[in-house]
Each structure stands twice: as structure tokens, then as C-alpha cells.
Amino acid sequence: MQHTTDAIKVENITFLYDDTVVLEKISFTVKTGELFFIIGGSGCGKTTLLRCMTGLLEPERGEIFYFGKDFLNNDSREREMLLKSFGVLYQSSALWSSMTIGENVSLPLEQYTRLDKNDRREIVALKLAQVGLAGTEELYPSELSGGMKKRAGLARALALDPKIVFFDEPSGGLDPVTSKEIDELILEVRDTLGTTMVIVSHQLSSIFRIADRIMVLDHTTKGIIANGTPHQLARMSHDPRVINFLNQS
Ligand SMILES: Nc1ncnc2c1ncn2[C@@H]1O[C@H](COP(=O)(O)OP(=O)(O)OP(=O)(O)O)[C@@H](O)[C@H]1O
Ligand SMILES: [Mg+2]
Known part of the structure; x- marks a missing residue:
């Protein structure tokens, strides 16, 4: 049965650059209005996953549903409609420098x-x-x-x-005070507009401040090694990789 409250359902996504597997059988769901964080060490595939989810990269296998609608196996018009309901901020904020x-x-x-x-x-x-x-x-x-x-x-x-905003590294290159202000803004947008947000971040302070749920990706297994609230993972995870990640200063 389809979960009507799920904004996003990712099932068994596998992605390869040439013949190198970067993501293997990634599955997770994001609820409507959730601030969902994707975390993990550099090179574990966070940006790649975001690009698969926003249609910039085609996964080898797997399915992605937005509000129950099939994203990858849809005709181009339907896909365009879904793309219009996304707001995307890539890792380098990518404003056009020649435009105001x-x-x-x-x-x-x-x-x-x-x-x-x-x-x-x-x-x-x-x-x-x-x-x-x-x-x-x-x-x-x-x-x-x-x-x-x-x-x-x-x-x-x-x-x-947009119904869903994808944000790759909102804190990238910012000092802690500015990073906190951006966190507060993200929270405010979600609270006032009900936007579902998928956020890639390295910033532990942000994760603990605003994430509803975090998913930890791992470079070695190419998969998900944890998925839960930050406090659940910090308190209850027995996986040393997760504990190390969440306890670094
Ligand atoms: N265009 C590409 N061609 C081949 N390999 C790539 C390409 N882009 C990324 N990779 C490789 O895929 C893996 C995942 O990269 P990705 O950029 O998704 O990682 P990330 O988790 O976003 O890292 P970071 O935290 O540094 O932004 C890395 O090993 C990277 O070297
Ligand atoms: Mg990245």
C-alpha cells in the first residue's frame, strides 16, 4: 500500500559512475514537512544521491516516488511537473554572477x-x-x-x-553564527510553508539543532548505516562509524 503521508519514497537506488558503484540499494522515506538530513563523510555519495533525486543523474536501478508519483519511470511531461515542484540549492550556491x-x-x-x-x-x-x-x-x-x-x-x-526543497550543504563556507542563522531560516520556512526539506550537511551543530531525522551514508558499504532522529542515533547507535561521526567536534 502507498504511504499517503510520504513526500518521498526511495527504493533500492543503485548508482554507478562508469563501473564504480557509489550508491548501492539505497531505500528510505521522507515524510511531508520533515527536515531530513543526509550525512556522512566526504565522498560517500550525498551529492550523487541528491542529483539522482532531482533528475540530474540516472540511477542504474531503483525507483523514486514523490507523493506517490513515479519519478524515474514517468513520461517527460509528468516528470517536468514533478521537477517544477522542487526547489534545489546545489553545493556551490550557483547564483549567476552576471545577473542581479x-x-x-x-x-x-x-x-x-x-x-x-x-x-x-x-x-x-x-x-x-x-x-x-x-x-x-x-x-x-x-x-x-x-x-x-x-x-x-x-x-x-x-x-x-516548491513542495520539496533539496539543499546541498547549507552551512558550507559559513562561520558558526551565520550557519546558525541559516538553520533558523530553514526551520522558519518549513514551519510557515510546510515545505519538506532534504538537506545534505556536515555540520553537526545544524544536525542537532534542526534535523527531524538523519540518514547516515557510508563510503565503504555504499549504503545506509543509520536512519533515525539525531538523539536516537547519538544515544542508541552501537555502530562505531555512526558514533564516531556524531561525536566528532
Ligand atoms: N562526475 C563524477 N565522475 C566520477 N566519479 C565521481 C563523479 N562525481 C563524484 N564522483 C565520485 O563519487 C563518489 C561520491 O561523490 P559525491 O560528490 O556524491 O560525494 P559527497 O558525499 O557529496 O562528498 P562531499 O561531502 O565531499 O561533498 C566519490 O568517490 C567521488 O569521487
Ligand atoms: Mg557533496
């Missing part, structure tokens, strides 16, 4: 909607305000701090009111 912040945030609206310029401008202002960047439309990415760039990236990811 307003133009960056407006981009998905131009690509995927028929809204006119005034409507687009209004939505851009709203999204920027939502992430604490009201009035920054005319600035260029180079004029923004690291934390502001993450906020702008989030505004762009939220432009189409």
Missing part, C-alpha cells in the same frame, strides 16, 4: 510560468523578504556575503512555491 539578485530569483518564474514582469517583480520581492533580504534586488552576487548568497539561493529555490 532580483534577476536570479526571477529566473524560475521566467522559465516555468507565464507571469508578467510586474507579477514576477512582486513575487521576487516577497521571496527576498521571506529570506531576510528585502530590497536587495539590484545587488549583484559579488556584493553579498556568504550567508546572504545562501539566502538568495533559498529565495530562488522558493520562487515556485
Whole structure:
């Protein structure tokens, strides 16, 4: 039976770069509105998994369902519809440096909607305000701090009111104070909009601060070595790899 409350259901995803297995039989579910963290050491396949989930990479085997809809074995129109319901922030926040912040945030609206310029401008202002960047439309990415760039990236990811946001390393390159502010923003977005969020992170402080659930990937087994709330894993896991990861400073 299909779980109606599951926003995401990943089943037996196996992914190879050429003939090197990176992910092997990965299965998990994410509930609607959950802040779901994917963690694990560098090179264990977190970004690869995110790219499989957002259609940038094709897994060798397995299935992915979003709200019960088959993502991988669907016709391109249905897949496009699902893609439109995602907001994605890749590991390097990837704002276009030649475009202003307003133009960056407006981009998905131009690509995927028929809204006119005034409507687009209004939505851009709203999204920027939502992430604490009201009035920054005319600035260029180079004029923004690291934390502001993450906020702008989030505004762009939220432009189409996505049901699911994928965020690769929200704390990457940020100092602890700014990283905490981004965590608070993520939490606020989830609480106000009910967005399901899949977040890749190395940042233990973030994991313990905001994650509802974490899944730990392992480089050696290419699989999942733990899945639970951070406190469950920290208190109850007997796996030394998980304990080591969660207790590093
Ligand atoms: N384009 C590629 N071609 C071949 N191998 C790749 C490619 N991209 C990544 N890999 C390899 O796949 C494995 C997983 O990489 P991935 O980028 O998914 O790891 P990650 O968990 O996101 O790491 P990090 O925490 O450093 O971002 C690594 O061994 C990496 O070297
Ligand atoms: Mg990565």
C-alpha cells in the first residue's frame, strides 16, 4: 500500500559512475514537512544521491516516488511537473554572477510560468523578504556575503512555491553564527510553508539543532548505516562509524 503521508519514497537506488558503484540499494522515506538530513563523510555519495533525486543523474536501478508519483519511470511531461515542484540549492550556491539578485530569483518564474514582469517583480520581492533580504534586488552576487548568497539561493529555490526543497550543504563556507542563522531560516520556512526539506550537511551543530531525522551514508558499504532522529542515533547507535561521526567536534 502507498504511504499517503510520504513526500518521498526511495527504493533500492543503485548508482554507478562508469563501473564504480557509489550508491548501492539505497531505500528510505521522507515524510511531508520533515527536515531530513543526509550525512556522512566526504565522498560517500550525498551529492550523487541528491542529483539522482532531482533528475540530474540516472540511477542504474531503483525507483523514486514523490507523493506517490513515479519519478524515474514517468513520461517527460509528468516528470517536468514533478521537477517544477522542487526547489534545489546545489553545493556551490550557483547564483549567476552576471545577473542581479532580483534577476536570479526571477529566473524560475521566467522559465516555468507565464507571469508578467510586474507579477514576477512582486513575487521576487516577497521571496527576498521571506529570506531576510528585502530590497536587495539590484545587488549583484559579488556584493553579498556568504550567508546572504545562501539566502538568495533559498529565495530562488522558493520562487515556485516548491513542495520539496533539496539543499546541498547549507552551512558550507559559513562561520558558526551565520550557519546558525541559516538553520533558523530553514526551520522558519518549513514551519510557515510546510515545505519538506532534504538537506545534505556536515555540520553537526545544524544536525542537532534542526534535523527531524538523519540518514547516515557510508563510503565503504555504499549504503545506509543509520536512519533515525539525531538523539536516537547519538544515544542508541552501537555502530562505531555512526558514533564516531556524531561525536566528532
Ligand atoms: N562526475 C563524477 N565522475 C566520477 N566519479 C565521481 C563523479 N562525481 C563524484 N564522483 C565520485 O563519487 C563518489 C561520491 O561523490 P559525491 O560528490 O556524491 O560525494 P559527497 O558525499 O557529496 O562528498 P562531499 O561531502 O565531499 O561533498 C566519490 O568517490 C567521488 O569521487
Ligand atoms: Mg557533496
